[in-house]
Amino acid sequence: MGGIPRETDAGISPVTIGQEWFRAEASKLAPLKEIDSLDTGKYRTQLGLVKDKKDKSKQVPETHANDAIALASTAFIQYKEFHTAKIHGHHWVGECSVTKAPFIVVTRPKLFRRKLYQENYSKGGILKRQGGTITPFGFRSGDYVQTSRKSEIIRGWVGGFTNSEKTKNISIYDHNWSRIGQFNPKNIKLIKRSTKLCVVN
Incomplete structure (x- = not known):
């Protein structure tokens, strides 16, 4: 990503690049204060937060959110140094209570661009269609939908379809973007049209 300094391309994770981008954008809104990450553990322990290393x-707060909190x-x-006539050391100053908050995971659907057919023939010399946005059942790729399997309510995103003489799903x-399953279009209910994002809380 342009404008982000780095020594080499090797070993730089997308998360690190995202953090640098966020710092640059957030600094346009308000002053940023840098905190020594070596002290994070002390504050996490004081607040009773757990980190899953x-x-x-x-995709849980213990992995991705508690350090930020x-x-x-x-x-x-603050964990401050103090001195008296007889003793010296460090103690906590101030108050902070951690309350519950929503933890939201946002991803992008891995949709194929429009391509009439796959490049490899399937059995019988047939080229299967691939990609596209609109299904013949009124749904679009990326739509958030609901269906059921036995007594289980299933919610997810439309990612493809089959429309043949024998099979329609x-x-x-x-x-x-792991496939939950294939379902009859008649048993699927639209919850929300595609926003090109998958949001879970």
Whole structure:
């Protein structure tokens, strides 16, 4: 991304690039205060927050949000040095209470651009269609929909369809764009038209 300094392209994660972009954009709205990340653990412990260091792929506050909350708390509490006639050390000054808040995961649907057919032939020498936005069932790729399987309510995003003489179904995906399953269009209800984002809280 232009304007972001880096030593090499190797070892730079998309998250790091995103953080730098956010700092640059946020600084246009208000002054930024940099906090030494080495102190994050102290603030996290003081607030009773837990960090999951084992699996960064988990989309939970313990992995992606608690460090940010700990850093934000430095505006209200500080671990300061003190001296008296007899003793010296450090203590906490100020107050900060952590309350519940929504944790939202935002991703992009992995939709194919319009392409009439796949490049490889399937059985019988047939080229299968690929891509496109509109389905023949009134739904669009990326639409947020609801259906059911047995007694389970399923919600997800439209990501493809089959429309042949024998089979008519719509593929529904979760926010990570893993296919949940294929369902009869007659049993699918539209919740929200595509916004080109998958939002889960």
